[in-house]
Amino acid sequence: MGKNYAIIVAAGKGKRMGANVNKQFLNINNNPVLYYSLNTFSKSKLIDGIVVVCAKDEIEYCRKEIVERYKIEKVLKVVAGGEERYNSVYNGLKELQDCEIVLIHDGARPFVTERIIRDGIENAKLYGACACGVLPKDTIKIRDENGFSYKTPDRNKLFSVQTPQCFKYSLIFDCHSKLSQSNINVTDDTSVAELYGNKVYLYEGSYDNIKITTPGDIYIAEKIIENF
Numbered sequence: 001m002g003k004n005y006a007i008i009v010a011a012g013k014g015k016r017m018g019a020n021v022n023k024q025f026l027n028i029n030n031n032p033v034l035y036y037s038l039n040t041f042s043k044s045k046l047i048d049g050i051v052v053v054c055a056k057d058e059i060e061y062c063r064k065e066i067v068e069r070y071k072i073e074k075v076l077k078v079v080a081g082g083e084e085r086y087n088s089v090y091n092g093l094k095e096l097q098d099c100e101i102v103l104i105h106d107g108a109r110p111f112v113t114e115r116i117i118r119d120g121i122e123n124a125k126l127y128g129a130c131a132c133g134v135l136p137k138d139t140i141k142i143r144d145e146n147g148f149s150y151k152t153p154d155r156n157k158l159f160s161v162q163t164p165q166c167f168k169y170s171l172i173f174d175c176h177s178k179l180s181q182s183n184i185n186v187t188d189d190t191s192v193a194e195l196y197g198n199k200v201y202l203y204e205g206s207y208d209n210i211k212i213t214t215p216g217d218i219y220i221a222e223k224i225i226e227n228f
């Protein structure tokens with residue numbers, strides 16, 4: 001039977017954060033953002049190994065200051081990312097061997113849980129592709145080119161997708177291989193799977209599974225961690 005691996009994508013620069021340092025290396029409660037998700041995946045008995053993808057000039061820092069410093073034992077490799085997120089994911093996928101299920105997770109989402117990991121693996125085995133997420137709390141509007149609202153989708157049919165996004169390895173590797181030969185730009189891995197005709201099952205994530213994007217998110221994360 002194949003193994004379950006996690007790819008943690010930490011190659012983004014996070015321009016909206018407005019900081020000089022990669023947002024994954026900013027501290028929450030005295031620990032780097034990236035530490036939290038790595039620690040959760042590493043401690044999970046369901047995960048056999050982890051590949052971290054980060055910017056080429058940050059590989060040594062990530063390896064020494066996070067992986068080695070915090071003794072994240074299941075990290076197999078730290079590899080260089082690409083120009084876009086999907087390039088980074090593909091670089092990570094190419095490092096895996098004997099993989100049945102792969103969980104692709106944003107390094108800037110520190111609060112993934114064991115339950116989310118377990119459900120992701122189970123649903124990926126059942127459906128081939130899945131992603132966690134939550135129902136949006138706000139009413140969503142579609143805006144026209146002049147800035148006016150012209151449609152209000154049914155909120156109960158909307159889903160705010162998070163990570164991890166989980167796949168049978170053969171499925172998502174094949175899709176990324178095809179994508180690498182095209183000029184199509186996609187924003188997440190569910191879109192890559194759907195682009196080549198695969199259905200993606202959506203399962204329950206958590207409102208605490210936030211992505212650190214702006215300075216205000218650090219404050220929210222510090223509050224979440226008090227009860228995490």
